[in-house]
Amino acid sequence: MFSLFAHAQKPRPERPRIIVSSDIGGTDPDDNQSMIHLLMYNDMFDIEGLVSSPSFGSGSADEIRRMIGIYEKDYDGLKKHAAGLVLPDSLRRICKQGRRGLAPFKGYDEPTEGSEWIVRQARRQSDRPLWILVWGTLEDVAQALHDAPDIKDKIRIYYIGGPNKKWGVNSYAYIAENFPDVWMIENNATYRGLIADGKRDGEVDSRYYERVMSGAGHMGADFINYYKGRVKMGDTPSLLYMMDGNPDDPEKESCWGGSFRRTAYTSRRVFERATTLNDTVPVYSVIELRMKGPEQLDIDQDSVCFTATIDRQTWPGYYLGNGLYAVRYSPKAPAVLSYTVSSGIKEFDGQHGTFVVDRMWPGKRCKDDYAVGGNWFTDCGDKEYFEGPWQGAGLIRKQRHEILEDWTERWNWLKDR
The missing domain is CATH 3.90.245.10 (Ribonucleoside hydrolase-like)
Known part of the structure; x- marks a missing residue:
């Protein structure tokens, strides 16, 4: 045919x-x-x-x-x-x-x-x-x-x-x-x-x-x-x-x-605090949640040492060295999302937040964006x-x-x- x-x-x-x-x-x-x-x-x-x-x-x-x-x-x-x-x-x-x-x-x-x-x-x-x-x-x-x-x-x-x-x-x-x-x-x-x-x-x-x-x-x-x-x-x-x-x-x-x-540019947002409903990020953006904690001399950098539950899924969080910890996430759809951190590190165990995901990609320019x-x-x-x-x-x-x-x-x- x-x-x-x-x-x-x-x-x-x-x-x-x-x-x-x-x-x-x-x-x-x-x-x-x-x-x-x-x-x-x-x-x-x-x-x-x-x-x-x-x-x-x-x-x-x-x-x-x-x-x-x-x-x-x-x-x-x-x-x-x-x-x-x-x-x-x-x-x-x-x-x-x-x-x-x-x-x-x-x-x-x-x-x-x-x-x-x-x-x-x-x-x-x-x-x-x-x-x-x-x-x-x-x-x-x-x-x-x-x-x-x-x-x-x-x-x-x-x-x-x-x-x-x-x-x-x-x-x-x-x-x-x-x-x-x-x-x-x-x-x-x-x-x-x-x-x-x-x-x-x-x-x-x-x-x-x-x-x-x-x-x-x-x-x-x-x-x-x-x-x-x-x-x-x-x-x-x-x-x-x-x-x-x-x-x-x-x-x-x-x-x-x-x-x-x-x-x-492609969108990236870095937060060094708990997020709130006042924080809006573009859909598909790279989000980094960063936290300060104790310096870990007994574990390697880039080691998983906490988790963040976002939208009912669990994501690994990493130790970056010098007392800095971080987890990345990228939202796949417009939404209002919440997260909770779980860790044996008391400084940020239980930290939680909420953010709004806007439908426009890559959204308005931000100082954190990746310039391409x-x-x-x-x-x-x-x-x-x-x-x-x-x-x-x-x-x-x-x-x-x-x-x-x-x-x-x-x-x-x-x-x-």
Whole structure:
């Protein structure tokens, strides 16, 4: 079946080099959905790495290999229509294990197989930059930059932030502070325009699994295992961005993967006191709660020595040395949030506070902000592209039907055997 929308993709200068860093197999199964999408379209990329990072729970490079095994069963059916599809064994060879768990306060730790692979591929001689598509947190990207600062000008990052930024706030802060000139697309909310929404998408797209995927090969049979087949794929906009038009132009209009705006800063707020309802922070900002306490001569700097419970979740707090303690947090949505500190250190055990999270990102400039260079882009703040609280989501939502119809063609290849 020929897709009426196949022509909608705008031409690209050349096939992009990419590494995908994914927390697949962890807490959110939408990475499995996005991995299926990548495998079905892999002829459109030069894939140089598939990194599991950070690996939570059952997450590991083995989960990526499991997905490749499902792709392998459909490979012959897809190959008839797309000769450039990569052999399953070739994909297995570039699966790498990244960091297991999150980085400490300093934002990096020890090299991993994944971070070393990023460095290796970034240093390869090529006229094309290496794009790193980050579906989880920035742990292995931060580690690679720490270990090999020379790769900064050789890589470009498309980062699905929002909730991932909340979890990986320390690695994000390290990059923003130490590599402000790195080429970065920080997508905190625009990606939400691809997530299924029955109220906005209409009956056809909201029943996409039943209409299109059901009965379409082994990958179609597997897709039902993630969100019961409801198309979420919050990480897929990073792929769509590379597929549609010139990736060197983040401000391009009508791109399947979003349109972004250059920013000179990303928001950060530092509090050296308990916060109150009079304190407002931008959504997706880096918040540092700092406290004074005794000098600890018997523990290492960057050691966890207290916790902060924020929005019913517990976050590690660190000793920074010289009697200074801190915890970082990044709110993923507008809200009024409270926190409580728990510690064996009596000076701040039980400290609590409240703050307001505003919906505009990056918000008004503040002395604490990270100043970033001319190649840092983020969600469009135009009011017309908000979907509820989600900044920029309308830029993808208006193209969602077109995106899914293009994908329909590939699913139909698996029904034609």
